[in-house]
Amino acid sequence: MPDLSKAHCEACRADAPRVTDIELGALLQQLPDWGVQDRNGVMQLEKQYRFDDFQQALAFTQAVGEIAEAEGHHPALLTEWGKVTVTWWTHKIGGLHRNDFIMAARTEELARHSAGLRDVLA
Numbered sequence: 638m639p640d641l642s643k644a645h646c647e648a649c650r651a652d653a654p655r656v657t658d659i660e661l662g663a664l665l666q667q668l669p670d671w672g673v674q675d676r677n678g679v680m681q682l683e684k685q686y687r688f689d690d691f692q693q694a695l696a697f698t699q700a701v702g703e704i705a706e707a708e709g710h711h712p713a714l715l716t717e718w719g720k721v722t723v724t725w726w727t728h729k730i731g732g733l734h735r736n737d738f739i740m741a742a743r744t745e746e747l748a749r750h751s752a753g754l755r756d757v758l759a
Contacts, residue, residue, distance in 0.1 A: 640742070641664070641667055641668075641738055641739050641741075641742035641743075642739075642742040642743050642745065642746045644735075644739045644742075645708065645739070646708045646709065646710045646736040646739055646740065647735075647736065649710075649727055649729050649730065649734055649736060650729065651729045651730065652730075653727070653729065653730050653734055654730075654734075655680075655727075655730055655732040655733055655734060656732075656733045656734065656735060656738075660735075661673070661733065664735070664738040667738070667742065668682075668684075668738060668741050668742060668745065670684055670745075671683065671684045671741055672684065673733070674724070678731075679726060679731050679732055680726065680732045680733045681713075681724050681725065681726040681733070682724065682725045682726060682733060682737050682738065682741050683722065683723065683724040683725075684722070684723055684741070684744070685720055685721070685722045685723075686720060686721045686722075686723070686748055687719055687720050688719050688720065688721070688751075689719065690718070690719060691716075691717075691718045691719065693751070694716050694717065694718070694719060694720060694721045695716055696751070697721050697747070697748070697751050698714050698716040698721050700747050700751065701714060701721070701723060701744055701747060702714065704740070704743050704744070704747060705740065708736075708739075708740065708743075710725075710727075710736050710737075710739075710740050712724055712725045712740065712744075723741075723744050725737040725738075725740050725741050725744075
């Protein structure tokens with residue numbers, strides 16, 4: 638499977654297919670620290686990042702926002718003192734699309750280059 642962080646999001650329509658269970662397993666293997674949450678029947682891809690302080694968390698949030706804006710695919714971002722929770726899902730289809738995994742991989746790339754990233758919460 639090609640490197641997700643190098644892929645680009647495709648335009649998503651309301652009738653776009655959600656990832657299958659087989660695809661989900663294969664995609665999660667490329668993002669081992671990410672988890673899938675079921676919120677009211679909507680599958681969402683989520684990870685929490687830790688930072689040394691609020692300023693670093695805020696800078697990471699802004700950077701994630703910039704890559705999201707560039708691709709036209711936007712996450713839920715919860716910024717707190719010393720941590721950021723990033724949640725990807727495709728609103729139009731009410732679940733997970735390949736685009737969500739592409740953006741999670743891009744978030745990982747960004748995190749690897751962010752100063753102050755200490756560790757990942759399970």
